[in-house]
Amino acid sequence: MSVSSPRIVVIGDVFVPAHIVCEAIRLRNGGDTADIVAVDWTIPGGGSEIHALQHQVELHGPDAVDVPADLVDLATSADILVVHFFPVPARVFAGDAGPEAVIVARAGTENIDLAAAAANAVEVHNIAGRNAPAVAELTLGLILAEMRNIARADRSISAGGWRKEYGSRSAELAGRTVGLIGYGSVGRQFVKLISGFDVRVIVSDPFADPAALEADGVLSVGFDEVFEQSDVITVCARLTEKNTGFIGADQLARMKPTAYFVNTARSRLVDDGALLTVLQQGRIAGAALDVFDQEPLPIDSPWRGLDNVTLTTHFAGDTPESFTRSGALVADVVERILGAEGE
Structure with missing residues (x-):
């Protein structure tokens, strides 16, 4: 100075x-x-x-x-x-x-x-890291809400119904593989929260310290492998010029039909159209999203009409x-x- x-x-x-x-x-x-x-x-x-x-x-x-x-x-x-x-x-x-x-x-x-x-x-x-605890908590909350149909049941009751049937789209976390794309402050905080659910955690992050991953009890895997192996995928990466849209149709096609996709990071990390198509066609079980390419979502947005997503208003870090x-x-x-x- x-x-x-x-x-x-x-x-x-x-x-x-x-x-x-x-x-x-x-x-x-x-x-x-x-x-x-x-x-x-x-x-x-x-x-x-x-x-x-x-x-x-x-x-x-x-x-x-x-x-x-x-x-x-x-x-x-x-x-x-x-x-x-x-x-x-x-x-x-x-x-x-x-x-x-x-x-x-x-x-x-x-x-x-x-x-x-x-x-x-x-x-x-x-x-x-200032909002890492808040984002990690919402990420876990969205996973549970989507896998256990919490928001859909709430909407049903609010509309005067009593919906109980969701087909095969209801699952427990225990015994599942949870994959993280990125392992910064949010990822590390999230792993602490999910550690009590008896899950296997894998991470794709070329910049993560291998010693830190080992100390946290998570396994480092390749980018494609995290999509192929995970039952739940959550995006925890920062947006840069180099990774804009790096999660596209090819990666989403590798996901299990029973898997869930969660994004509380940035929408532009993901090919929005490719994810929408996968969900419309029922090629994965569901998704939970806090971020969108267009915010607020237009009234006629196709995201509003899907029954296999849980949506929040880009407020993951707002506490x-x-x-x-x-x-x-x-x-x-x-x-x-x-x-x-x-x-």
């Missing part, structure tokens, strides 16, 4: 309010942290609209969303900029002004123009605990940046 008393600008939102992050930073630094400015990005529609805008950012980059000019100017004035969902376009890094470091209060960095940041030697930090945890993790990063400055 080139300045002795850095200006920290925190732009929060309805999910991670700026004051939570600022309090965590001040607490970590004994209440004596330089100049901190806190403001929230507020828009009509609240959290639902911010989620919809973030979905556009994930698809098209930070310039896909118009943000208030005063917030862009404020971001440009920072030495250390902290954001959650707020988009940070290239113009924040242009010219002589602009932050020297950006901290994203979540694992994803899609809302930052990373190319512009790199071109201007700006460090971009993210915080991994108060996850958002509160963000403040402490951001404070860790600020502490490291300021500590490096003093070395």
Whole structure:
């Protein structure tokens, strides 16, 4: 950091309010942290609209969303900029002004123009694992809901019925093989939760530490093997340019007809049309999805008409605990940046 008393600008939102992050930073630094400015990005529609805008950012980059000019100017004035969902376009890094470091209060960095940041030697930090417990819990919940028809039974009762028959689409987890695509923070947390169900866990992740896999009691297998062997497949990978759509028709065709597919990660990891076709044709037992290529789902979306899926509204990581945890993790990063400055 080139300045002795850095200006920290925190732009929060309805999910991670700026004051939570600022309090965590001040607490970590004994209440004596330089100049901190806190403001929230507020828009009509609240959290639902911010989620919809973030979905556009994930698809098209930070310039896909118009943000208030005063917030862009404020971001440009920072030495250390902290954001959650707020988009940070290239113009924040242009010219002589602009932050020297950006901290994203979540694992994803899609809302930052990373190319512009790199071109201007700006460090971009993210915080991994802040919502891993929440995502892992929902993943397990979706598996149970889909395999035991919990949501379908609830819908039947709400509609005045008493549905009890689901054909062969009802199964216990015990004795099954559960396959994970990706083994980061969410995957590791999920394995802890599912360990009591007497299942065999296999993982496909070329970047995972073999020693960590062995210590967690999971078996590393090839990408195609996880589809061929699993009774339940859950996607826990991060989205990158290299793995967009890497789960396609070929992989889905390898699944057992009795298997279930679960995605609480990112929809664009999967060929949406291929998965829809497999489910429409009944070539797998079912699926549970928290993420979609188009959000919110249109009223006439074919996903709404399927009887072999459990759907939720992209809220896997949306818990108060996850958002509160963000403040402490951001404070860790600020502490490291300021500590490096003093070395």
